[in-house]
Amino acid sequence: MHTPTGGTRRAALKRIAATAAAAAVAPLIGPLDPARAAEQAAERIGAAAWETVLDGSFASRAALEANWNYLYPWGSDHNGTARMYASSTDNNHLWISPSGVLNIKATRITWNEGNSSKDPHLPIRYHSAAIHAKRQVLVNDQFPNWEIRGQFQAPSAPGTWPAFWITGANSWPPESDILEFKGDNRNWFNTYDGAWDNTLVPVASPGSWHEYRIWMTKTGGTDVQIHYYLDGSWKAAHTGSNFVGKAMNLIVNLQMEGSSGSSGPSGDTLYRAQNVYVGRTNNG
Numbered sequence: 001m002h003t004p005t006g007g008t009r010r011a012a013l014k015r016i017a018a019t020a021a022a023a024a025v026a027p028l029i030g031p032l033d034p035a036r037a038a039e040q041a042a043e044r045i046g047a048a049a050w051e052t053v054l055d056g057s058f059a060s061r062a063a064l065e066a067n068w069n070y071l072y073p074w075g076s077d078h079n080g081t082a083r084m085y086a087s088s089t090d091n092n093h094l095w096i097s098p099s100g101v102l103n104i105k106a107t108r109i110t111w112n113e114g115n116s117s118k119d120p121h122l123p124i125r126y127h128s129a130a131i132h133a134k135r136q137v138l139v140n141d142q143f144p145n146w147e148i149r150g151q152f153q154a155p156s157a158p159g160t161w162p163a164f165w166i167t168g169a170n171s172w173p174p175e176s177d178i179l180e181f182k183g184d185n186r187n188w189f190n191t192y193d194g195a196w197d198n199t200l201v202p203v204a205s206p207g208s209w210h211e212y213r214i215w216m217t218k219t220g221g222t223d224v225q226i227h228y229y230l231d232g233s234w235k236a237a238h239t240g241s242n243f244v245g246k247a248m249n250l251i252v253n254l255q256m257e258g259s260s261g262s263s264g265p266s267g268d269t270l271y272r273a274q275n276v277y278v279g280r281t282n283n284g
Contacts, residue, residue: 059096145216159262166251177191186200222243226239
């Protein structure tokens, strides 16, 4: 998959920004032609400066640790049957190879490790890994537009539950799931603001490299509109109420079972990521 660089990349980002910013008003005027949307939005994006928040963070272990923390923001457990064990000294479930590619491995255990400390408190049957970005996502007047994307090879067998998502650092909601497979070949694009918006999109060969992306733009004092893309193609727009002013953590993790079904795989499960990128407009 070709990834634009330099001036080409900046031009591509401007086109994305312009189209998505205009599409934020789409519910009022109906479907938009992308070319017309870009023209209408050019003035709105206008003077805003584009800046990169996160890029190239999987070039090495040092780069990973400079930009990401291990585990979930709240610890090792969540809502499935996998407990996260990656750390600077534990490379069994998370490593960089080749340079630029993050590998996460979930392994079935054969002993009793009790239950997850998080609701619904399922029995721990796997060891796996999660990371969360050190820099948080925050939509406000200064940073009204955000792009978050990455390329992933995602498992989709029953009992596997990979994700790439943002969630409230201090409260839940908000949440936006950019990649989430629940045991089959459909990606769940989800937005949660107290109620769920779900767009399910079949993905041909999820285990091959695909790009998952959102554009999130501030549309009012409290709300955002989130546009979801697969391999550069627009798939859905959701409204996120009460997202503005809420710090959010960006997470990559491989959870198991839970919403993805059981029993999960008896062998190892791999999940790979590359070219994870976060950028935003800065109104100064």
